[in-house]
Amino acid sequence: MKAILLEKAGGPENLHLTEVDKPSIKNNEVLVAVKAISLNPADVKPKYVDEMLNSMYGEKRPVILGWDIAGTITEVGTDVTNLKVGDKVFGMVNFPGVGNAYAEFVAAPENHLAIMPETISFEEAAATTLAALTALQILSGRINKGDKVLIQAGSGGVGHFAIQIAKKMGAYVIATSSAKNKDFVLSIGADEHIDYHAQKFEEVLTDIDFVLDTLGGKVLENSVKVLKEGGTLFTTLDKDLPEDANAIVADKNLSINNILVHSSAEDMNTLKGMLENGSLKPNIYKTFAFEDMADAHTEVEKGRTVGKVIVTL
Template identity: 40%
Template sequence: MKAFLINKYTKQGLQLADVSVPKIKDNEVLVEIHASGLNLLDSKIKTGEFKLILPYKMPLILGHDLSGIVKEVGKNVKKYKIGDEVYSRPADFHIGTFAEYIAVREEDLAPKPKNISMEEAASVPLVALTAWQALVEIANLKNGQKVFIQAGSGGVGTIAIQLAKHLGATVATTASAKNFDFLKELGADILIDYKTQNFEQILQDYDVVLNNQDNKTLEKSLNILKKGGKVISISGPPTPKFAEDINANGLVKMITRFLSFGIKKKAKKKEVHFTFLFMKANGKQLAEITKLIESGIIKPVIDKVFPLEDTNKALEYVESGRAKGKVVLKLK
């Protein structure tokens, strides 16, 4: 099968190669990939930015999102059969969706929403699971609360805004003014032009912040929270708890303690809570997201679709930061 991979950490493009179709284990499903979503995480893994916490073996096929059709099932698989349409964010160390086939653990799969295309489905898993784990699992966001979702027109932002509105929250977000109408349609209540406005001067007494920007923006976010509020960061810095959760070695635990010390100290001083989120694959949560998509509560947002052979062009576009919603590869 065709696949885009790296043989070492690099800032160069991915290599197109012919590799063997994966052999499935008893708890796995072989999926013929019809579409694959791209994420900035793919670029960060490619350059080695995450090699301490995600020490992958080479060669490595990249890609964290897929939709497709089940072609083979392991003998212990109970929920899926050949021909089923599925989608997934495969677990860490089981990635590889920039390819024609992939072996996915049954627990990481969910039925593809029936009312959207394969390309739309492939755009969903990583960003929707991130939004779910931040707003539902960690924040426990309630009706009537206020949430600030940074970079609303990005992949996570477009889904998080819709999910937060479904949960009954007032939603503020940052974007360029040209995207304001689009974000209002998704449900954003308060729109802040990051080029000309300072969100610190506009927002106050917020319950939750979903941070996906730099540390300077993260520190500013502490100032808009009410006492007991929560800032959940998906862009760092990682914490010792995260290091424990991934069974990291002592060196990584020490590094995360150093990296997160400053922000944790400032959060404690302001009597708010800081959490670092590195989303996890979760088929059960993705099945809940399927229900929200099929009921029209969440709608995928796609900027561009590229063919598999243009994977490097697609990844460059993701890295540019210009995408509104998600970028997807179409294989079938």
């Protein structure tokens, strides 16, 4: 089968299309003929640094990157009970761990996948995986109706899903983005938009119940300033704060947390239901052919995607 291999740490030029053996499946796994792959910063950033690659994939090279897939099942393991050959499925495979998603065929545990809604494409299904799961797993059980929720980078992969999910939970949603993406974030459910180029959110917002951050750094540091007493912040990055920000956290009794998304068929089926009832819609920013994976990585590295970048097979 065809696969994209990363031969060594470095830029997109180190991604090579080649022929490898088709994977064999375990008793609890299915073999998926992949039709679409979604890219994430978690795919793109670690490839530059050996230490990051080693922590995620071990020291063996080459490696096959990626976790987000949609496709059709061609083989099922003996212990698989809820999926069958011919089912169209989508999911985030083996995260955290090795997903081997940049390939024509992927071996995936049954409990990492959901059957695709009939009304969406493989591209839309692949898009609604790691980023959507991240938003769902952060917000689920933590948002109450009427809460004021701030979504940082609202036009990004996680952000655009988080806006929609928080809105479905009954929140009043404020999102930051550039001015050019204002209409987009408002169209998917944000009640209020802040242009981070023209406004400092920490100077115009107060009494926020919940912040979802995917940017870290000064954005994370300034986010604690807008939270109300007892408010909550979740970041997808390092939650370490400087001394002055920690003083605010202590004074206001804030809860500061980070989270690592995990594979889950249960959560994938929640997303499936939202896709089916129209409360969640992925935005596909650009689509690339499988052989143009390096160009797809370059696009994600620009940090300007609105929604998701997709690769098709």
